[in-house]
Amino acid sequence: MMLEHVLVLSAYLFFTDIYGLITSRNMVRALMCLELILNAVNINFVTFYDLFDSRQLEGNIFSIFAIVIVAAEASIGSAIVSLIYRKKKSTCINQSTFLTK
Amino acid sequence: MAIAEFLLFVLTTTLGGMFLCGANDLITIFVAPECFSLCSYLLSGYTKKDVRSNEATTKYLLMGGASSSILVHEIELQEIVNGLINTQMYNSPGISIALIFITVGIGFKLFPGPSHQWTPDLYEGMLHSWFSSFRDYECNRSIRRQKDHPKMIISWLLRTNQIRWFFFSIFLTCSYGTKVEKIEKNQSFTTTDEGFLEKLRIIVAFLSVTSKVAASASATRIFYIPFYFSSNEWHILLEILAILSMILGNLIAITQTSMKRMLAYSSIGQIGYVIIGIIVGDSNGGYASMITYMLFYISMNLGTFACIVLFGGLPPLAGFFGKLHLFWCGWQVGLYFLVSIGLLTSVVSIYYYLKIIKLLMTGRNQEITPHVRNYKRSPLRSTNSIELSILFFQN
Numbered sequence: 001m002m003l004e005h006v007l008v009l010s011a012y013l014f015f016t017d018i019y020g021l022i023t024s025r026n027m028v029r030a031l032m033c034l035e036l037i038l039n040a041v042n043i044n045f046v047t048f049y050d051l052f053d054s055r056q057l058e059g060n061i062f063s064i065f066a067i068v069i070v071a072a073e074a075s076i077g078s079a080i081v082s083l084i085y086r087k088k089k090s091t092c093i094n095q096s097t098f099l100t101k
Numbered sequence: 102m103a104i105a106e107f108l109l110f111v112l113t114t115t116l117g118g119m120f121l122c123g124a125n126d127l128i129t130i131f132v133a134p135e136c137f138s139l140c141s142y143l144l145s146g147y148t149k150k151d152v153r154s155n156e157a158t159t160k161y162l163l164m165g166g167a168s169s170s171i172l173v174h175e176i177e178l179q180e181i182v183n184g185l186i187n188t189q190m191y192n193s194p195g196i197s198i199a200l201i202f203i204t205v206g207i208g209f210k211l212f213p214g215p216s217h218q219w220t221p222d223l224y225e226g227m228l229h230s231w232f233s234s235f236r237d238y239e240c241n242r243s244i245r246r247q248k249d250h251p252k253m254i255i256s257w258l259l260r261t262n263q264i265r266w267f268f269f270s271i272f273l274t275c276s277y278g279t280k281v282e283k284i285e286k287n288q289s290f291t292t293t294d295e296g297f298l299e300k301l302r303i304i305v306a307f308l309s310v311t312s313k314v315a316a317s318a319s320a321t322r323i324f325y326i327p328f329y330f331s332s333n334e335w336h337i338l339l340e341i342l343a344i345l346s347m348i349l350g351n352l353i354a355i356t357q358t359s360m361k362r363m364l365a366y367s368s369i370g371q372i373g374y375v376i377i378g379i380i381v382g383d384s385n386g387g388y389a390s391m392i393t394y395m396l397f398y399i400s401m402n403l404g405t406f407a408c409i410v411l412f413g414g415l416p417p418l419a420g421f422f423g424k425l426h427l428f429w430c431g432w433q434v435g436l437y438f439l440v441s442i443g444l445l446t447s448v449v450s451i452y453y454y455l456k457i458i459k460l461l462m463t464g465r466n467q468e469i470t471p472h473v474r475n476y477k478r479s480p481l482r483s484t485n486s487i488e489l490s491i492l493f494f495q496n
Contacts, residue, residue: 018167021163021167031166034163034166037167037174041170041173041177044181045180048177048181061128062177065128065132069132069135072135073135073139073166073169076139076142076143076162077166080142080158080162083149083155084156084159093159
């Protein structure tokens with residue numbers, strides 16, 4: 001029972017955030033959704049680490065790696081957001097149409 | 102815009118790519134492409150002033166972030182599958198789901214067929230700032246000495262470390278390409294202090310090539326070792342990807358008017374050929390053919406990016422043999438449909454490569470350009486060998 005609940009939670013979080021990432025007009029919201037996707041994956045990892053034979057699968061170590069990398073990516077994303085904000089005074093992604101045909 | 106951070110980003114990107122090629126572990130397969138991608142985002146957004154490159158970087162970041170998250174989800178599913186296999190469940194649907202996720206995740210990085218949308222935008226945005234500055238500026242002699250900086254560092258690293266020659270040869274040929282193009286122009290470009298703006302071209306060539314190499318190397322390892330028992334399923338998936346990318350890449354490239362986008366679409370088509378090599382696998386030297394094709398592809402792509410204004414591609418020379426080997430291996434294994442589509446799209450690709458040559462030869466008013474007329478007289482002798490070697494590998 002417990003396992004199914006956690007799996008459903010992480011699956012729901014994953015797909016909701018992918019939807020949010022794809023359809024968000026605000027760049028900051030897109031970055032937040034990116035973080036949440038990896039959080040969903042971390043939940044899954046920790047649950048299964050608890051369940052299986054933990055000598056061979058290192059689920060919790062992978063969660064720590066994932067957190068670190070996501071933090072680095074968020075910092076780079078914020079740098080790019082601030083770059084765009086300085087130019088356009090807004091963080092709306094839809095406005096930039098220079099490269100589309 | 103100093104040179105220090107630029108070099109740092111390029112080297113860290115290369116490091117990430119090399120870790121990916123040598124990955125033996127699922128954690129490394131996640132961390133190394135992340136290291137590669139994060140530094141690539143920084144490289145692509147290096148020119149802060151240019152709006153187009155900012156936009157290209159945001160697109161690259163969001164697409165790369167999405168693909169990394171899908172890849173992470175796959176790795177997590179793979180871990181679950183490992184746990185299940187330990188308890189004797191071989192043919193569970195979990196394996197198929199994990200397979201689909203990882204194909205999508207790697208598919209974003211390698212950009213075959215369905216997920217190719219961000220590539221032309223990225224190339225165009227990043228090259229734009231270089232291109233416009235190139236046309237307006239004039240040459241300065243002291244700038245040429247600054248060009249030696251990346252090469253000095255690379256040669257030092259090659260002497261002191263055991264580094265796989267693959268990626269550093271890429272970097273060397275990048276800097277050679279810069280030199281060749283500048284000298285044979287005999288003109289001018291300069292900048293006041295940004296002598297490294299022409300390195301932007303290096304960035305694009307570098308990114309386009311190394312990401313492909315790293316991702317295809319990781320794809321071979323991932324698909325062949327953990328997923329060995331379900332090889333039929335990923336054969337089908339990869340076949341679909343290869344067909345889509347070959348057809349889409351080459352057909353859309355015909356209709357392009359901008360050269361940068363055309364190069365981007367042609368590289369998408371090339372990835373389709375590489376995927377054939379991945380499918381074939383080890384049995385008939387498929388991996389060897391894929392690697393040789395990647396070598397030719399690297400030289401070709403770098404040469405094209407280096408000589409993006411003047412020279413186009415010569416009709417298939419060395420790249421022909423790489424393709425021949427790929428198709429031969431594919432035919433022997435039995436992928437008749439794939440190989441026939443590959444042949445058709447190769448013929449199509451010759452069309453848009455020859456368009457570049459036609460542009461070179463005839464110019465805008467359908468008359469011979471002064472470059473061709475003055476070819477014998479221009480002082481090209483000093484760099485002839487490098488140019489010829491670059492041209493020879495173009496396809």
